[in-house]
Every structure is written in C-alpha cells, then in structure tokens.
Amino acid sequence: MVVDGYRLRSGQTRSCGCLRQATSRENSRKNAAFQRRIGNPSNLIHANGIFLNSLVKSKRNKSGVIGVSFDQKRQCWFARLMVNHHYVLLKSFKSYDEAVAARRQAEAAYLHPQNSKMDSTASFSS
Numbered sequence: 795m796v797v798d799g800y801r802l803r804s805g806q807t808r809s810c811g812c813l814r815q816a817t818s819r820e821n822s823r824k825n826a827a828f829q830r831r832i833g834n835p836s837n838l839i840h841a842n843g844i845f846l847n848s849l850v851k852s853k854r855n856k857s858g859v860i861g862v863s864f865d866q867k868r869q870c871w872f873a874r875l876m877v878n879h880h881y882v883l884l885k886s887f888k889s890y891d892e893a894v895a896a897r898r899q900a901e902a903a904y905l906h907p908q909n910s911k912m913d914s915t916a917s918f919s920s
Contacts, residue, residue, distance in 0.1 A: 873897040
C-alpha cells in the first residue's frame, strides 16, 4: 500500500499496513487452533451446507436480523439465505417486517426442516 510521507511524519498514519500484516502473520503462527483449521473449508460451512456468515450476526449488521439489509439505492429491504452455494431466498421487500418474516420462513424451511414439518402438521390438526 502507498502512504503519503507527510501523513507518516505527522502521525496521521503510523504504518503502510505492513506492520499489521506482520503482526497478524506472527499471531496466527502462534495460535495452534488457528493452524489446525487453515485450509479446511468445512470450517466455513455448517453441517447443513449453509455458510456460517448466514448464521452468525456480523458486527456490521445494522438491521438487527441476519440476512436482512436495506438497499439505499433502491430504497427497499432485502432478505437472503444461501444454502449449498445457491440462494434459496433473495428477494426485495417494501417493509422491514416483510423481509424479516421471509427470512424467518426460509430459516424454518432450510435450517430447521424437521421443525417446519412439525409446525405445518400442528396447524392442520387444530
């Protein structure tokens, strides 16, 4: 990365990024658990074939719901869920509540299929 010399001298920037990269490399070498997991793609995918980033809420998540986000350009809400490298839910909605409901419904169908079958049979019996 290229950094302006003035910014380095004035303290606005402390490094070109090399220091962070070197520190990260050294820390990963010292971490035995990290070393065991390197190169194993199954660490990123749940047993059902669902990527873990679809199951764990990110720090950057602003909607409060995993897989639901607001598109500033289109001014609508998106709900998404990917299973086995294919989107099973990728749809836009006018309201937040509709997007959340669609995501919850997709989660029930694809993440917990046995529960959704039980729920559907329960609704028929009542």
